[in-house]
Amino acid sequence: MAAKYYVGIDLGGMSAKAGLFDEGGKYLAKDTVKTSKSDGYAVTVKDLAGLVRSVCEKGGAAFSALSGVGIGSPGIIDGGAGKVVSWTNFGWEDKSLASDLSAQLGGVPVKISNDANAAALGEAKFGAGKxxxxxxxxxxxxxxxxxxxxxxxxxxxxxxxxxxxxxxxxxxxxxxxxxxxxxxxxxxxxxxxxxxxxxxxxxxxxxxxxxxxxxxxxxxxxxxxxxxxxxxxxxxxxxxxxxxxxxxxxxxxxxxxxxxxxxxxxxxxxxxxxxxxxxxxxxxxxxxxxxxxxxxxxxxxxxxxxxxxxxxxxxxxxxx
Ligand SMILES: [Zn+2]
Missing domain, CATH: 3.30.420.40 (ATPase, nucleotide binding domain)
Structure with missing residues (x-):
């Protein structure tokens, strides 16, 4: 069976950091892109798509083998709906971040959650809370x-x-x-x-x-x-x-x-x-x-x- 790859993104007000992983939890590569409120929503989504592609390239993973992307975002995030309900600092309200990024990535599934919640899930699955x-x-x-x-x-x-x-x-x-x-x-x-x-x-x-x-x-x-x-x-x-x-x-x-x-x-x-x-x-x-x-x-x-x-x-x- 062909290898599967996943990208995890930690989105912040100054930068977005991405990690490339294989399905066994091996952390293969890391990349960053600057973020700014003045970019606006559409440009930020494009930049995130670029970040996903660049971290895949950096880690030697074919983009076609990318099986999923996750994002931890600031603000109130409705994970089930894939929506940023509100991110006050960036002025985002009711943005369908998961589907908008997925569309930029040719349909690769995207899941989102609040950044603090994502950090808690990270510690729970792979860190102190294993x-x-x-x-x-x-x-x-x-x-x-x-x-x-x-x-x-x-x-x-x-x-x-x-x-x-x-x-x-x-x-x-x-x-x-x-x-x-x-x-x-x-x-x-x-x-x-x-x-x-x-x-x-x-x-x-x-x-x-x-x-x-x-x-x-x-x-x-x-x-x-x-x-x-x-x-x-x-x-x-x-x-x-x-x-x-x-x-x-x-x-x-x-x-x-x-x-x-x-x-x-x-x-x-x-x-x-x-x-x-x-x-x-x-x-x-x-x-x-x-x-x-x-x-x-x-x-x-x-x-x-x-x-x-x-x-x-x-x-x-x-x-x-
Ligand atoms: Zn308070």
Missing amino acids: KYTDSILITLGTGVGSGIILNGKIFEGFRGGAGEAGHMTIVVGGIPCPCGRRGCFEQYASATALLRDTKRAMFEHKDSAMWKIAPSPEQVDGRTSFTAAKEGDAAAQEGVKNYIMYLSEGILNLVNCFRPQAIIVGGGVSGQGDYLLEPVRKYVNEHLFVGFDRIPLAIICAALGNDAGIWGAYALALDA
């Missing part, structure tokens, strides 16, 4: 991204609107969020929130060891408070403790709703490894509602890094 049928990926970055995988499939909800855990309320009337509401999870558990709180703690504690690690506020990063906390600095330890509490409470909300076998934590902050996750495991497993079920929830680090979205899009393509 052992589990039910897992949730939480990515701690500028915001908090999340994707829910139940029974090996993305839980998209009505018109793809589910899995926006970054905007569940953790503090009623709390810190304002760009989404227009207050007290969202990402205002407490994102890397941005961690930086904000680290700087505040430094100004409240001029004698803190954090000033030695970051002599000016511009030098503060996601590691500053963790490094100082490990050295025994009280203000940093307090900050880390608070961060862990909010992260754990958000995880608890998700687990009490969906009870996955694993929570997978990605993004820069997850680089703290067990120093971050061990207290989160303790907190979550102590407070988990399902008291009758003594099988502890696994809380683990993501394994695929920035490639999770491409792997997830490949998983979508296999299903196309």
